[in-house]
Amino acid sequence: IQVRGTVLWDAENAAIGALVVLRDVTQLRHLETVRSDFVANVSHELKTPITSIKGFVETLLSDDWNHEPNILRFLEIISQQAGRLNNIIDDLLTLSRLEQKEGHVMTEPAKLQSVIETAIYLCQLQAGKKQIKIDCICPEDLELEINAPLLEQALVNLIINAVKYSEENKKVLVLAEKKESVVSIYVKDEGFGIERKHLERLFERFYRVDTARSRKLGGTGLGLSIVKHIVQAHDGTIRVESKLGSGSTFTIDLPIPKEH
Numbered sequence: 001i002q003v004r005g006t007v008l009w010d011a012e013n014a015a016i017g018a019l020v021v022l023r024d025v026t027q028l029r030h031l032e033t034v035r036s037d038f039v040a041n042v043s044h045e046l047k048t049p050i051t052s053i054k055g056f057v058e059t060l061l062s063d064d065w066n067h068e069p070n071i072l073r074f075l076e077i078i079s080q081q082a083g084r085l086n087n088i089i090d091d092l093l094t095l096s097r098l099e100q101k102e103g104h105v106m107t108e109p110a111k112l113q114s115v116i117e118t119a120i121y122l123c124q125l126q127a128g129k130k131q132i133k134i135d136c137i138c139p140e141d142l143e144l145e146i147n148a149p150l151l152e153q154a155l156v157n158l159i160i161n162a163v164k165y166s167e168e169n170k171k172v173l174v175l176a177e178k179k180e181s182v183v184s185i186y187v188k189d190e191g192f193g194i195e196r197k198h199l200e201r202l203f204e205r206f207y208r209v210d211t212a213r214s215r216k217l218g219g220t221g222l223g224l225s226i227v228k229h230i231v232q233a234h235d236g237t238i239r240v241e242s243k244l245g246s247g248s249t250f251t252i253d254l255p256i257p258k259e260h
């Protein structure tokens with residue numbers, strides 16, 4: 001609480017009262033902290049690959065550098081780290097565009113099955129490298145009022161995570177079902193699972209259970225935050241259930257408009 005006070009005087013300079021203003025700044029302080037934490041996080045995330053690129057470039061440029069066989073390896077690392085910077089910036093731009101729209105994304109009727117199938121198709125390459133099979137179960141005639149490219153991206157983020165955080169030869173299932181007032185889309189994996197204590201913070205920007213593992217797998221730490229924004233822009237909700245060692249299920253609930 002912020003407190004400000006003034007004494008009120010009359011024309012003869014005699015105190016006739018006091019004015020005290022109490023202002024609840026909890027929300028404001030919270031926003032300030034979130035903002036400064038975010039800037040600190042972004043700076044840190046960008047600085048890590050830049051430091052690495054700078055180090056390798058300086059080594060390659062140094063006079064006493066004559067270990068030819070390593071040049072290719074160094075260039076590969078530089079290219080990887082530049083790719084990482086690119087991914088972080090792409091994700092930050094996506095997030096900022098979604099925030100600007102603040103729930104006003106364009107929607108039109110689309111068949112959910114084809115949205116899911118496109119998303120699965122876009123993940124096949126990565127899944128194939130680990131012999132992970134992705135199945136889809138979705139009613140054929142289910143049409144929803146959505147922004148198809150955005151929902152596709154949300155599903156790609158969830159499916160890619162399911163693939164990234166699973167051992168080889170596992171399965172991923174994307175299942176959609178129509179209930180009374182919502183359509184639920186489940187992305188279910190048989191992967192590493194997540195400890196209960198992390199679940200609550202999972203959708204925060206840059207929150208990761210294991211930062212080193214996430215980075216190694218090419219993650220930016222922004223994927224789930226983007227998913228949450230996309231789902232919210234559709235007036236939907238997202239939740240996660242998980243058990244360490246046996247897998248995770250992310251569930252998106254999208255409301256069905258009354259006339260359907």
Ligand code: ADP
Pocket residue numbers: 161162163165189191192193194202207208209210214215218219220221222223224225248
């Ligand atoms: P990242 O780029 O690190 O994958 P995300 O925002 O997509 O960022 O996910 C945040 C964290 O949540 C990940 O770092 C990982 O620890 C955890 N996570 C997300 N999806 C899964 C999953 N399907 N199985 C296990 N852990 C997951």
